[in-house]
Amino acid sequence: ACTTCHVVVRNGFDSLEPSSDDEDDLLDMAWGLTPTSRLSCQVRLEADADLTIELPRYTINHARETH
Secondary structure (H helix, E strand, O other), X not given: XXXXXXXXXXXXXXXXXOOOHHHHHHHOXXXXXXXXXXXXXXXXXXXXXXXXXXXXXXXXXXXXOOO
């Protein structure tokens, strides 16, 4: 299910390339969307990237893990 890789960038958001229209459309389906939300599968990191990200508490992932 798309948006399972949704992350919130807490530090370093301005160093990332802007999101595409397609990514923005998919992010609209994400739980807990914020102005600094991104799909981690769409972010290209530079070698010296200094980012702090947060994983949202919930996703629309239909898979379930039991530990």
